[in-house]
Amino acid sequence: MTKTTEVITSSEGEVFDVELEVDILKENQRLADENKRRLDSKGVHAIDVMGSVGSGKTSLIKTVISKIKQSYRIAVVEGDVTTTIDSDLIASEGVPTIQVNTGKECHLDANLIRKALDKLPLDNLDLIFIENVGNLICPSEFPLGSEKRLVVISVTEGPYMVVKHPMMFLGAQVVAINKTELATAMGVDPKKLSADVAKLNPHATTVFASCKNGTGINEVIKGLGIGSK
Amino acid sequence: MHEYSIATSIVETVLELAKQQNAKKIIEVRMKIGKLRVISVDQLKFSYEILSKNTLLQGSQLNIQEVAGSVKCPNCGYANEIETSDDSFHFGMPSMVCPSCGDNLSIEDGYECLITKVRMLIPTPEKTEVTDDSTIDA
Numbered sequence: 348m349t350k351t352t353e354v355i356t357s358s359e360g361e362v363f364d365v366e367l368e369v370d371i372l373k374e375n376q377r378l379a380d381e382n383k384r385r386l387d388s389k390g391v392h393a394i395d396v397m398g399s400v401g402s403g404k405t406s407l408i409k410t411v412i413s414k415i416k417q418s419y420r421i422a423v424v425e426g427d428v429t430t431t432i433d434s435d436l437i438a439s440e441g442v443p444t445i446q447v448n449t450g451k452e453c454h455l456d457a458n459l460i461r462k463a464l465d466k467l468p469l470d471n472l473d474l475i476f477i478e479n480v481g482n483l484i485c486p487s488e489f490p491l492g493s494e495k496r497l498v499v500i501s502v503t504e505g506p507y508m509v510v511k512h513p514m515m516f517l518g519a520q521v522v523a524i525n526k527t528e529l530a531t532a533m534g535v536d537p538k539k540l541s542a543d544v545a546k547l548n549p550h551a552t553t554v555f556a557s558c559k560n561g562t563g564i565n566e567v568i569k570g571l572g573i574g575s576k
Numbered sequence: 577m578h579e580y581s582i583a584t585s586i587v588e589t590v591l592e593l594a595k596q597q598n599a600k601k602i603i604e605v606r607m608k609i610g611k612l613r614v615i616s617v618d619q620l621k622f623s624y625e626i627l628s629k630n631t632l633l634q635g636s637q638l639n640i641q642e643v644a645g646s647v648k649c650p651n652c653g654y655a656n657e658i659e660t661s662d663d664s665f666h667f668g669m670p671s672m673v674c675p676s677c678g679d680n681l682s683i684e685d686g687y688e689c690l691i692t693k694v695r696m697l698i699p700t701p702e703k704t705e706v707t708d709d710s711t712i713d714a
Binding site for chain 2: 364366368369370371374452453484485488513549
């Protein structure tokens with residue numbers, strides 16, 4: 348496991364330095380790569396859904412599924428600290444769901460996803476949504492093996508969500524700015540949030556969305572490259 | 577919060593190394609951590625201290641060298657440290673737009689999370705020149 352490159356012994360022969368290069372997060376990356384290979388071999392596309400608590404990740408997944416479930420075989424992995432509230436909500440769309448409760452951890456990791464994949468009928472799936480624990484910080488450190496990342500923020504979180512959590516947006520293909528129907532009431536300009544994303548990650552597609560009135564749902568689907576069959 | 581799980585990996589890795597080297601005690605662990613990693617050095621040290629208790633790592637120093645984020649433009653070859661638009665934030669907001677040609681920059685450095693050196697105490701090698709039976713008195 349450890350790659351020892353050089354060993355220096357002091358003259359007393361007691362203090363010993365081992366110089367090495369061990370990547371502490373490599374084990375998660377290795378498992379993530381393994382998940383990716385496994386999904387690729389089955390032709391299954393996995394999408395990470397990340398965002399803070401209450402940004403509307405579950406509602407957005409549910410709304411997207413309701414639009415595309417006739418064309419795709421979908422499953423959802425729901426990550427939460429505890430409860431099955433979210434997976435119950437998604438299950439009402441009639442798709443297989445796996446609830447992963449992390450207990451005390453603030454993020455999903457590749458090993459938890461490996462276990463979740465064991466329980467899913469991969470041969471009969473086209474698409475998996477993996478909803479991470481509500482958190483804009485820790486999940487960005489633990490790749491899961493997905494193909495794309497959808498980050499969900501909402502105007503109710505205020506005007507600084509992007510600039511305060513830049514790392515989360517660097518790896519995103521799609522950023523949904525949710526609850527836009529409340530933008531005026533909140534005094535938050537979605538265009539400002541969108542401009543912040545463009546500065547950080549010019550290749551991300553930013554969508555103004557509302558799960559309440561259906562705004563932007565088709566754009567999210569298109570941005571994720573799902574398209575209609 | 578995830579610093580605790582990273583600290584767990586550090587402690588496990590060092591304990592395995594200590595076992596391989598038959599170490600009596602760990603004195604220092606050195607790491608390189610990229611500034612683009614969302615890892616709080618203070619929290620990591622705190623978690624490390626807690627997890628070190630009652631192990632060979634107890635009382636050891638965790639020294640962390642932070643590595644600046646750097647970017648390169650795949651289009652025009654521009655390379656530099658990541659520019660942040662506002663230093664008032666803890667991390668500063670990096671821009672991934674090439675200031676030279678406007679293309680999307682790729683990240684070269686700043687995602688490191690490496691153990692680079694472990695200083696440990698190993699048993700003093702026994703003297704091998706002792707051959708006379710008379711010297712082995714109680």
